[in-house]
Structures are given as C-alpha cells and as structure tokens.
Amino acid sequence: MVVVTIELGINRCFLLEGKGGYVLIDTAYSRYHEAFKKKIQKHGIAEKDIIGIVLTHHHDDHAGFVAELLEASGAMLLVHEKALPHLAKGASGEDDPSYYISKRALRYFKLMERLHSFTFPPVIPRQGDLILSGEEPLRMPPELGIDGTLLYSPGHSSDHITLFMDDGTLYCGDAFMNAGWSNFLGKKYYPVYAWNRAILSDTWRAFVAAGARKIMPAHGDSFDASVVAQLLA
Numbered sequence: 001m002v003v004v005t006i007e008l009g010i011n012r013c014f015l016l017e018g019k020g021g022y023v024l025i026d027t028a029y030s031r032y033h034e035a036f037k038k039k040i041q042k043h044g045i046a047e048k049d050i051i052g053i054v055l056t057h058h059h060d061d062h063a064g065f066v067a068e069l070l071e072a073s074g075a076m077l078l079v080h081e082k083a084l085p086h087l088a089k090g091a092s093g094e095d096d097p098s099y100y101i102s103k104r105a106l107r108y109f110k111l112m113e114r115l116h117s118f119t120f121p122p123v124i125p126r127q128g129d130l131i132l133s134g135e136e137p138l139r140m141p142p143e144l145g146i147d148g149t150l151l152y153s154p155g156h157s158s159d160h161i162t163l164f165m166d167d168g169t170l171y172c173g174d175a176f177m178n179a180g181w182s183n184f185l186g187k188k189y190y191p192v193y194a195w196n197r198a199i200l201s202d203t204w205r206a207f208v209a210a211g212a213r214k215i216m217p218a219h220g221d222s223f224d225a226s227v228v229a230q231l232l233a
C-alpha cells in the first residue's frame with residue numbers, strides 16, 4: 001500500500017492509498033492548509049482525491065483544517081462521538097483534570113495558553129460520515145479500500161481513536177509521541193500531555209495484546225511496537 005507522509009510544522013499527516021483515492025490521517029494547525037495543498041500536489045494528489053479523513057482526536061493541531069478539507073474533497077469523516085462537542089465549538093479542551101508528563105511540559109503549556117488560542121474552524125459531521133460510539137471497534141468501510149480497524153484508544157484525550165491496520169501498523173495520533181520537542185519536554189515515546197494517564201496505559205496494553213507491530217505517531221518518527229511492552233514493564 002502506498003503511504004504518503006506530509007510534514008506540516010510539528011505534525012506528520014499520512015495519506016494511505018485506498019480504493020479510488022486516499023484516506024488521510026489527521027490534518028495539522030489550520031494555518032497549514034495552503035502548505036498541505038502544495039505538498040500533496042507534489043505527490044500528484046489533489047484534495048478531491050481524498051475520500052476519507054480519520055480524525056484521531058479533536059485537538060487543534062489535528063482538526064485544524066478538517067472543516068475546509070471536508071468541504072473541498074467531499075471526503076467521509078471518521079471520528080469518535082466524544083469529539084463532536086469539541087469539534088462543534090472549534091476548540092481543544094477537556095472538562096477533566098489533565099496530566100503532564102513533566103514539570104517542563106506543564107510550564108510549556110501554561111505559556112502556550114497565553115500565546116495560542118487552541119481553536120480551529122468548527123467541524124460539523126454530515127450525512128455519510130462515520131461516528132464511532134462507546135468502545136466499539138469499527139472496521140474501515142470497504143468502499144475506502146483500507147484494510148484496518150478503528151479502535152477507541154482513550155488516554156491522551158477522551159475521544160481518541162487509532163487506525164489499526166491488519167499488518168499491525170498503528171496510525172495512533174497522540175497515543176504516543178516521538179519528536180525531538182516532545183522527548184525534550186517529557187519522556188521518549190510518551191505524549192507530553194494526557195487527559196487520563198491510567199487509561200492511556202490501558203490503551204497501550206490493548207495495542208500490545210492486539211499484535212501491534214509499528215507505531216506511526218502524529219508527532220515525530222515511527223518506531224517498533226516492541227518498545228511499548230518495555231514502556232509498560
């Protein structure tokens with residue numbers, strides 16, 4: 001399967017070639033929309049070639065230009081129901097207390113809150129979009145031509161989902177991070193921030209039990225899933 005990786009600032013978006021088009025895993029901050037168009041063009045891809053958008057969670061650095069892209073492409077949106085209130089508001093945030101991996105990460109985000117709005121153009125699902133509910137896994141719809149299953153994978157956020165490919169590759173959004181800055185702010189492979197740290201560990205355990213082989217985070221480099229068992233030990 002052809003996988004096109006698009007780097008946009010701190011984000012890495014993936015375009016998976018499916019049946020008659022591409023399925024995109026997440027967007028980036030809304031200001032990167034034009035850069036996205038130019039970068040996919042270099043791969044011979046136009047926005048109308050995008051037939052599905054898997055949004056791993058509602059945070060502004062992932063949902064940034066989903067609304068515009070849905071409009072331009074007519075793609076199917078695949079997202080968890082818990083993301084919908086945040087997407088309707090066009091704002092990142094959870095009502096629950098949050099966990100930071102380190103004091104350094106906490107200080108960084110407190111500073112960010114003063115400099116950055118954590119908002120994006122609101123996303124309203126339309127007919128034909130696929131909304132995951134509860135903890136039910138969802139097989140990718142056959143018309144998209146992607147051999148994988150969407151798993152509810154909470155922890156980093158309460159609405160988080162992961163595309164678990166049949167070959168064991170995980171497009172896992174922020175369930176893991178492995179960028180220079182995230183490893184500097186916190187700990188290698190860990191997201192710098194979590195809505196619920198204990199639930200995140202449960203999600204990691206479920207990945208291992210399901211036979212994860214390769215982790216593709218939205219921030220930073222991919223890595224072998226054997227690392228996850230070590231992180232849990």
Ligand SMILES: [Zn+2]
Pocket residue numbers: 057059156157174
């Ligand atoms: Zn996030």
